[in-house]
Amino acid sequence: MAHLLGGIEAGGTKFVCAVGDEKGQVTQRVKFPTTTPEETMKQVFEFFDQYQVEAIGIGSFGPIDIDPQSATYGYITDTPKLAWKNYNFLGAMKNRYQIPFEWTTDVNVAAYGEHKLGxxxxxxxxxxxxxxxxxxxxxxxxxxxxxxxxxxxxxxxxxxxxxxxxxxxxxxxxxxxxxxxxxxxxxxxxxxxxxxxxxxxxxxxxxxxxxxxxxxxxxxxxxxxxxxxxxxxxxxxxxxxxxxxxxxxxxxxxxxxxxxxxxxxxxxRLGDDAGITGSLLAAADVLEK
Structure with missing residues (x-):
């Protein structure tokens, strides 16, 4: 049975949100500029509220905290994008959706997309x-x-x-x-x-x-x-x-x-789709675990 998965490629310039399957195939996507957390996350929620996704892979601009033992795990930390400094990105997502998440960098999900399909x-x-x-x-x-x-x-x-x-x-x-x-x-x-x-x-x-x-x-x-x-x-x-x-x-x-x-x-090889493809594949992995 195919699973409905979510992916977020959160870049410093733009966010791409998508839903798709465990093969990295995108069925719906939106893209919007990265502004403030308030504005941007509102658009993220509006998109994912429409779907019953089972897991979401997030690849975020950084630096981010990926250490599960850390008090600031899931945060964007010392970014030059000041509005996002010390923002609890993963926490905001977990508060909204009680599902499994993969939390890593935007370049890691692009690497993963290229590894699996590129x-x-x-x-x-x-x-x-x-x-x-x-x-x-x-x-x-x-x-x-x-x-x-x-x-x-x-x-x-x-x-x-x-x-x-x-x-x-x-x-x-x-x-x-x-x-x-x-x-x-x-x-x-x-x-x-x-x-x-x-x-x-x-x-x-x-x-x-x-x-x-x-x-x-x-x-x-x-x-x-x-x-x-x-x-x-x-x-x-x-x-x-x-x-x-x-x-x-x-x-x-x-x-x-x-x-x-x-x-x-x-x-x-996947061009500008490497990141969003990789985030869906990472969501599939975390769902399997």
Whole structure:
């Protein structure tokens, strides 16, 4: 018997809510801007009140508290989105619906969607990187959502600066971390244009590829994934992939051998649906448990 499941991809810019089945097939969805918790959650409730869902998978922008032993488990914690700081997201959902929930990051559910139905099918260890308004990292370890004391915050690693690059960076916490110098807003601040307005041959993409290749090196050395999948708005620039692979090879200098690079550093296959698909699949898992 098919189960009716819910999924929420709660991004810093927009929320996507959906109902669907355990195969990740969406039957209904809505999307609306992320404003204040009061306004946004009202729309979340209005959507799910229409359905008798049996479980909901939530992938939220972060940082979030995923430690069930913590007093703030289920909260969005130190986010730059001040209205959401220390907001008890999971608590609000549990008060409204007495059903099982999966609570993880928006990048983790996207990683899970790609692992189950996208570019990572057949691979056990998937590292997923989204490069858009921010940079986030999700990890699937041995087929499971990775959970340490907290979740990976791989968008905030520090990098070796490219010769001659003195751009200050835009991260409010670290300035020139990976997110600060390579996310969408950094590209716009560097060039005065949004990424999609730049020519594919613009010199900015070489700089972008250099930093993303460094990130791939760091993730390869720390997580040893079977593959690295890139999603997010910036990564719709297909010319980046061969550039990242070339620079990655140079930086790695044969220290660690990885699979054929064309199959190691790859684009997302589910496109913008990776997150909502993964949240439905995560809901199916939590219902099974």
């Amino acid at each position: 570019a990572g099918v057949g691979k056990n260890n998937i590292l997923y990187v989204t490069v858009g308004t921010g940079i986030g990292v999700g990890y699937i370890s041995h087929g499971q959502l990775y959970r340490g004391r907290s979740h990976p915050e791989g968008g905030h690693i520090l990098l070796h600066r490219e010769d001659g690059d003195n751009f200050a960076g835009v991260c409010p916490y670290h300035g020139d971390c990976l997110e600060g110098i390579a996310a969408g807003p950094a590209i716009e601040k560097r060039t005065g244009k949004k990424g999609y307005e730049l020519a594919p041959t613009d010199a900015c993409w070489q700089t972008e590829a250099y930093y993303l290749a460094q990130a791939c090196m760091t993730y390869t050395l720390t997580f040893s994934p079977d593959m690295i999948i890139f999603g997010g708005g910036v990564m719709k620039q297909q010319q980046l992939f061969p550039m990242i692979r070339t620079k990655f090879l140079e930086l790695m200098n044969d220290y660690v051998r990885v699979a054929d690079l064309d199959h190691y550093i790859v684009p997302v």
